[in-house]
Amino acid sequence: MFTRETKEKLGSRETPFYYYDLEMLKETLSVASGEAANRGYNVHYAVKANFNPVIMRIIAGYGLGADCVSCNEVEHAIACGFPPHETVFAGVGKSDREIETALKIGIKCFNVESAEELEVIDSIAGRMGKKASVALRINPNVEAHTIRHITTGTDENKFGIRITELDAVLELMKEMENVHYRGIHFHIGSQITDLHVFRNLCTRINELWQWLTDRGFEPEDINVGGGLGVNYDDPDQFPPFADYFDIFKNHLDSNIHSTISFELGRSLTANCGSLITKVLYVKPGASETFVILDAGMTELMRPALYHAYHRIENLTSEGPEKKYTVVGPICESTDTFGKFIALPETRRGDLIAIRSAGAYGEVMASRYNMRSLPESLFSEE
Ligand SMILES: *Cc1c(COP(=O)(O)O)cnc(C)c1O
Numbered sequence: 001m002f003t004r005e006t007k008e009k010l011g012s013r014e015t016p017f018y019y020y021d022l023e024m025l026k027e028t029l030s031v032a033s034g035e036a037a038n039r040g041y042n043v044h045y046a047v048k049a050n051f052n053p054v055i056m057r058i059i060a061g062y063g064l065g066a067d068c069v070s071c072n073e074v075e076h077a078i079a080c081g082f083p084p085h086e087t088v089f090a091g092v093g094k095s096d097r098e099i100e101t102a103l104k105i106g107i108k109c110f111n112v113e114s115a116e117e118l119e120v121i122d123s124i125a126g127r128m129g130k131k132a133s134v135a136l137r138i139n140p141n142v143e144a145h146t147i148r149h150i151t152t153g154t155d156e157n158k159f160g161i162r163i164t165e166l167d168a169v170l171e172l173m174k175e176m177e178n179v180h181y182r183g184i185h186f187h188i189g190s191q192i193t194d195l196h197v198f199r200n201l202c203t204r205i206n207e208l209w210q211w212l213t214d215r216g217f218e219p220e221d222i223n224v225g226g227g228l229g230v231n232y233d234d235p236d237q238f239p240p241f242a243d244y245f246d247i248f249k250n251h252l253d254s255n256i257h258s259t260i261s262f263e264l265g266r267s268l269t270a271n272c273g274s275l276i277t278k279v280l281y282v283k284p285g286a287s288e289t290f291v292i293l294d295a296g297m298t299e300l301m302r303p304a305l306y307h308a309y310h311r312i313e314n315l316t317s318e319g320p321e322k323k324y325t326v327v328g329p330i331c332e333s334t335d336t337f338g339k340f341i342a343l344p345e346t347r348r349g350d351l352i353a354i355r356s357a358g359a360y361g362e363v364m365a366s367r368y369n370m371r372s373l374p375e376s377l378f379s380e381e
Pocket of ligand 1: 046048049069090187190191225263265266267359
């Protein structure tokens with residue numbers, strides 16, 4: 001992925017920074033949106049994965065909708081070219097102000113996560129003389145078989161309306177004058193690599209569709225969420241979009257005529273981004289050799305937050321391989337990118353790429369230790 005010219009360009013900049021390969025982003029988007037369109041599916045982009053405006057504008061250019069989890073994301077998505085009528089707003093804790101603003105903008109719908117939230121939306125919409133479109137986010141109690149910290153669709157999670165509460169929510173909704181029921185929404189977790197999990201989701205959706213339709217709540221839209229995983233071992237591999245969409249094509253009941261939407265985040269942006277950093281020191285430890293980088297958990301938090309693995313490449317050295325523990329400069333022991341990682345012999349000043357960092361990377365950067373926020377560089381600059 002890194003040609004000699006690219007390495008020279010990267011090496012001449014002050015590190016650390018995020019580097020985005022826009023060709024790779026466009027190829028990913030073209031495959032994902034093409035495979036979805038072939039099957040009659042809609043794709044929304046989950047803005048929280050990467051809200052860099054350059055990335056966002058490119059994604060909007062492929063005709064995707066936007067899936068937002070705060071009103072700032074809603075406003076930012078629209079400023080970057082996503083149409084308001086293709087923008088949805090999810091999240092367990094929408095504030096009154098956020099609901100008001102989203103109603104003013106006229107978004108496609110709110111993905112509602114509790115009975116209380118539904119009541120608040122109804123009353124705010126009533127006060128404003130508006131009708132709020134809503135989809136019910138249902139917690140389908142499907143195990144995502146992913147990292148425990150990023151599973152969202154089981155009964156133990158804070159997300160969504162539990163199936164046992166659904167009846168009561170429908171009864172409540174029947175009485176409401178200021179909400180328009182559009183459909184249902186699911187999102188069971190992230191970085192799901194066992195595609196079988198999505199088959200289980202389809203089974204649950206089929207049951208629910210029937211149950212809702214029998215009660216006069218046939219959904220116009222079914223939003224199945226995101227969660228498709230990427231291969232962190234092989235950053236140049238594309239996510240299996242065709243296989244993923246086929247699971248829904250083959251396992252959702254053929255009598256379901258609702259619009260089917262997906263909300264992809266990680267699978268669209270992870271691979272195109274790398275965190276570029278330099279080696280500050282190589283320090284012998286008691287049982288390992290530490291490579292100390294000028295980037296840490298403040299630039300890329302995933303390893304510290306949930307022991308996530310990112311492939312680390314030394315772009316400078318071609319020396320014999322050795323094992324290193326790669327760490328950042330932050331005053332936390334969890335500020336570690338990998339233990340006993342094989343790298344070509346590494347020295348102070350070597351340029352390092354931490355790969356697949358285009359999703360949940362730059363957006364999670366923090367100023368802990370009073371660090372500066374990372375800048376970004378694009379392949380076409
Ligand atoms: C985070 C999120 C997504 C995107 O998940 P990915 O695993 O990045 O595809 C989709 N929908 C909702 C509601 C989310 O919170």
